[in-house]
Amino acid sequence: MKYKNPSLSIAERVADLLAEMTLEEKLGQLLQPFGWKTYVKGDGDVQLTDTFKDAIANGGVGSLYGVLRADPWTEVTLETGLSLREGAEVTNLIQRYAMEHTRLGIPILFGEECSHGHMAIGNTVFPVPLTIGSSWNTELFRQVCQAVAVETRAQGGAATYSPVLDVTRDPRWGRTEECFGEDPYLISEMAIAAVKGLQGDSLNTDHTILATLKHFVAYGSPDGGRNADTVRMGMRELMEKDLLPFQRAVAAGAKSIMTAYNEIDGVPCTSSKELLTHILRDKWGFDGFVITDCGAMSQLRHGHQICETEEEAASLALKAGVDMEMSGETFGQYLQSALDQQLIAVSDLDLAVERILRLKFELGLFERPYVNPALAEQVIGQSSHRELARQAAREGIVLLKNKEQALPLSPSRGKIAVIGPNANNMYNQLGDYTSPQEREQIVTVLDAVRAKCSGFSEVVYAPGCRVKDPSREGFEAAIAAAASAETIIAVVGGSSARDFGEGTIDLKTGAAVITDTFMLSDMDCGEGFDRAQLNLCGVQLELLQELHSLGKKLIVVYINGRPIVEPWIDEHADAIVEAWYPGQEGGHAIADILFGDYNPSGRLTLSIPKHLGQLPVYYNKKRSRGHRYLETDFHPQYVFGYGLSYTSFHYDNIQLNQPSISVDGTCTVSVDVMNTGDMAGHEVVQLYIKDCVSSISRPDKELKGFCKIYLEPGEKRTVHFTISSQELQFVSADLTWIVEPGRFELYTGSNVEQTLSIDLQVVQ
Known part of the structure; x- marks a missing residue:
């Protein structure tokens, strides 16, 4: 049986084994039971x-x-x-x-x-x-x-x-x-x-x-x-x-x-x-x-x-x-x-x-x-993997709004109220395709905020409501907790948590309650959970509106599996943090950003509409996109590539190493990026390309490069991107990849709308 001889080539071993197999044995190889x-x-x-x-x-x-x-x-x-x-x-x-x-x-x-x-x-x-x-x-x-x-x-x-x-x-x-x-x-x-x-x-x-x-x-x-x-x-x-x-x-x-x-x-x-x-x-x-x-x-x-x-x-x-x-x-x-x-x-x-x-x-x-x-x-669950999970969550969290530098917070600035259905629900921050886990393995936002503020400020907590439940039963306790604090961190959003049988929580105390009584599942996302809307489910918006009426600083943290469209929150929250589902170390990662131990560097990879009727709203639509709606335009609330930082970055001096190339040539585009703020941080430098005139209609801009760099305050770096046929090509009328001669516009910047541009001429 040559197939058992590791010194032979894989091709020889496969051929030998296949020749030995009966029809039933062959059929068995194609099956994957549960x-x-x-x-x-x-x-x-x-x-x-x-x-x-x-x-x-x-x-x-x-x-x-x-x-x-x-x-x-x-x-x-x-x-x-x-x-x-x-x-x-x-x-x-x-x-x-x-x-x-x-x-x-x-x-x-x-x-x-x-x-x-x-x-x-x-x-x-x-x-x-x-x-x-x-x-x-x-x-x-x-x-x-x-x-x-x-x-x-x-x-x-x-x-x-x-x-x-x-x-x-x-x-x-x-x-x-x-x-x-x-x-x-x-x-x-x-x-x-x-x-x-x-x-x-x-x-x-x-x-x-x-x-x-x-x-x-x-x-x-x-x-x-x-x-x-x-x-x-x-x-x-x-x-x-x-x-x-x-x-x-x-x-x-x-x-x-x-x-x-x-x-x-x-x-x-x-x-x-x-x-x-x-x-x-x-x-x-x-x-x-x-x-x-x-x-x-x-x-x-x-x-x-x-x-x-x-x-x-x-x-x-x-x-x-x-x-x-x-x-x-x-x-x-x-x-x-x-x-x-x-x-x-x-x-x-x-x-x-x-x-x-x-x-x-x-x-x-x-x-x-x-x-x-x-x-x-x-090796499973080792400390280096936990730290890797924390860093991945840190880098993927997007700061959407930061009015009058509401963030970062100081742990010694006064009492903090942590409110919301996703503040201390371990499964709501993990996403779909997650197995049940021990509680001590997961760090919630409440866990992490308490750890940050230990010895500095008091942290009070009340969930207020559930993700989907229409009950306002927990509002009173949540409003009371928030009224006693200087700052409110409201953790809302969605859930892809399947029912692991852990029961629910007491809306007045936040304590776990194990019950056989049917409770409305929090799950509004995940496989098989498609929605007709993109707003917050249940009474979460009402809870935020009542919290806002207290006149306190309101920091909204989204934990969710798809974009949320809530114009009221975009207008009234002091800060908005989009964390998606940040995993088991997500609480630490969110707290690191809230308190300035990590400068947010996440950038959106989905355009977030301002109104559901704008869908589909992805950035790389064709130039012949049609006219605007009667009620609203087609521009999203938050564009592709968008994300705020605690510092500022200035782009300057975009250059090409040569003004023209052949259809199969290459060139380099460069841009200077400087940290003009007071805090070190990461910036995502993005490259977009526009084929100005083409035989087949093309998108207005297409992402063709990106680079994540770290800059100290006052530091400047020149970022280089290589342009070749791979970045310039498109599928022609006969379904082959081609590069057409003509003028191309190259854009570099912090998101698809905030860019510098330069022309490149492509010749035959």
């Missing part, structure tokens, strides 16, 4: 289920999804879930049974959710991707992904279903929090950082995992912001915006792709041979494997209704280029009969199996199928 159903935890004991053992006996299981996932869907809780050591021991138990009870001993690939940290109990919960995008710091994100890979692999996970590369066009979509923003260039840069951080230089280590790019493709552009709805988009826009981050991540070495639920121009992504074979493999040279999203294959029949039988659905997906099915239900039940009906051939099956086996060899699973439980306890 991993949490493979074991049962009892009193100090873990047993494998008969269902899993039967699957192994009937040809094997290629992969398992979410063995370590814990949430209401899996029904795994803090009490019934696995500790750090137990998680590693259970994956070892499953793997050992699979290898010892199958004829060929093919290892299982464990796939785990890691959108912003491994979705397992006790693992570090980093800020959500929307916060990461707002940091504009790709190197920091690479380090975050590296930490996620270390923690995941330590418990046996070898693949993650991230990063999410969807371009967000309608923030009513509940999965906005999982994305980096509305711009394909920024998303591409984050995608490359993710691939480098997760996969490293080699997959065959104990600290790297397989990156899965999702959702392929245009999942972030559904009609009305409704999850998985129809996408209406032409191929040119698809190539320039939605496909671009995937293309660049594939070029960076990504080895796995997940199909999207949606259809594009009538063709579901899961059955699109154009996407999964012609573009992904033939044009881009992708050599990894493709997996479906959960249930996507069944939707071909029951949702999109493009076929009459499950056999047809399975064959359409397989022949389009799908290699593995998450859940495994359609492939597992119907591929054999699809073969019998000659809807597919064994060669179609072999191609998918070959791709999966190749990655298992690349991951080193045949030589190192097991993990060290002691290592899992050592």
